[in-house]
Amino acid sequence: MTPVIQFIKKQIVSEQSNNKPVRFQVYTEHQLEKIEALQQLPEQQRFEMKVVAKILPFRVNEYVIDNLIDWNNIPDDPIFQLVFPQKGMLSEADFAQMATLLRRGADRHLIQQTVHEIRQRLNPHPAGQLSLNVPREENERMEGIQHKYRETVLFFPSQGQVCHSFCSFCFRWAQFIGDKELRFSNKEAMQLYRYLSRHESISDLLITGGDPMVMKTDHLANYLEPLLTPELAHIQTIRIGTKSLSFWPQRFVHDADAGELLTLLKRMxxxxxxxxxMAHYNHWREMTTPIAQEAIRRLRETGAVIRTQSPLLNTINNDPAIWARMWREQVRLGMVPYYMFVERDTGARHYFEVPLARAWDVYRKAMQQVSGLGRTVRGPSMSAGPGKVEIQGVTHINKEKVFVLRFVQGRNPDWVQQPFFAKYDAEATWLDQLKPAFGESRFFFQDEYDAMCEEKINPRTYV
Structure with missing residues (x-):
């Protein structure tokens, strides 16, 4: 065991046994060489990380480094894969282009230009996020707001557009690269409240990011407390999307305003x-530390419900046993397993994606290993342009092998729960790679969705 590993193991034992406050220390692309644990890795591997981190955003904190990663299992450790850049996350051509520039010490302008070009090829905003999801009122775009489904609005508070650590697979990676044209955010909450008050069909507000839990409690309170006014009584559910229970559970235990945060949630x-x-868990190990379990306990005491979700990811959780163990542990800790997603068609998708047939097999086999309380999970679900499409199975109909699909959510609510069928394709990883079964030329929703795309509006949502 190397001195670095011995040091980290001591840190883990100390933190887990004493459950004492620890200082939040974060590392980004510019501090890669300052991460002591990485010094055990070959120089070539560290250089590869620097190349990828030029393109895809990188951020990790010491809690993750010291408590969640098995440094004796590098590079295969799932949490290491979750937060640290890997060469395969870029195409061979893109990696070679950026590596060449860095090796020869190219000027900053050329590097930035190349970074921008590569990022544009990575589909930074999938599923119509820019063109269809942003609502308009009086011909004005409501920046920092997305309204894809009739009952639910997403809000991106400007103070919450970062995370305690970044997930390497994140479909919102474009939020973190400093490009204002690609970033969703809004610090003008009154615009949100006016919009909500005018649309009583909206019952759910999802505050998302980034991670809203990076905000100080007083900032979060400024967004939440106006929702208690009579004009917004139709907003029944407040969802908060967060990875903090995994990446910084101290937010609910030791942070200076942790008590105020819990009091705010209880008051709501x-x-x-x-x-x-809406807690993001990608692997059962994220729930194993005492402080993570204490954070869960404290959150549940407020009366809030913790629902869990994750995409199925190659190199991280592409195994039914991992999912079954994760769901069983979530149920044991009082959380509600909610969604298994299919990796979205953006960023490092080719590194993490698995075929839809494999996704269904993992879901089915994991389901077989849990009790009824763990079978609340929807999936595998693709958050595609037309809506959330769930793979319900693979079967034979009239001697044709097909995927059985349905909408869990749709841009047109009439699409929801309608089953439809696609030809079986062992290699397909996303909805747009599937073809209708039984000789049909188009899926039942395709004409209407195409019309929405042409008009660049989502007309049925805002009724």
Missing amino acids: VQSGKHVAI
Whole structure:
């Protein structure tokens, strides 16, 4: 065991046994060489990380480094794969182009130009996020707001557009690269409240990012408390998307305003709102530390419900046993397993994606290993342009092998729960790679969705 590993193991034992406050220390692309644990890795591997980190955003904190990664299992450790850049996350051509520039010490302008070109090839905003999801009122775009489905609005508070650490697979990676044209955010909450008050069909507000839990409690309170006014009584559910239970559980335990945060959430619940913490867990190990479990306990005491979700990811959780163990542990800790997603068609998708047939097989076999309380999970679900499409199975109909699909959510609510069928394709990884079964030329929703794309609006959502 190397001195670095011995040091880290001591840190883990100390933190887990004492559960004492630790200082938040974060590392980005510019501090890669300062991460002590990485010094055990070959120089070539560290250089490869620097190349990828020029393109895809990188950020990790010491809690993750010291408590969640098995440094004796590098590079295969799932949490290491979750947060640290890997060569395969870029195409061979893109990696070679950037590596050449860095090796020869190319000027900053050329490097930035190349970085921008590569990022544009990575589909930074999939599924119509820029063109279809941003609502308009009086011909004005409501920046920092997305409204894809009739009942649910997403809000991106400007103070919450970063995370305690970045996931290497993140479909919102474009939020973190400093490009204002690609970033969703809004610090003008009054615009949100006016929009919500005008649309009583909206019942759910999802505060997302980034990670809203990076905000100080007083900032979060400024966004949440106006939702208690009579004009917004139709907003029944407040969802908060967060990875903090995994990457910085101290937010709910030791942070200076942790008590105020829990009090705020409790006040929202007691005022009649359903508060749902949409917790991102990609592997069961994220729930194993004492402080992570203490954070879960404290959150549940507020009356908030913790619902869990993750994409199925190659190199991280592409195994039914991992999912079954994760769901069982979530149920044991009082959380509600909610979604298994298919990796979105953006960023390092080719590194993490698995075929849809494999996704269904993992889901089915994992389901077989859990009790009914763990079978609340929807999936595998593709958050595609037309809506959330769930793979319900693979079967034979009239001697044709097909995928059985349905909409869990749709841009047109009439699409929801309608089953439809696609030809079986062992290699397909996304909806747009599937073809209709039984000789049909188009899926039932295709004409209407194409019309929405042409008009660059989502006409049925805002009724």
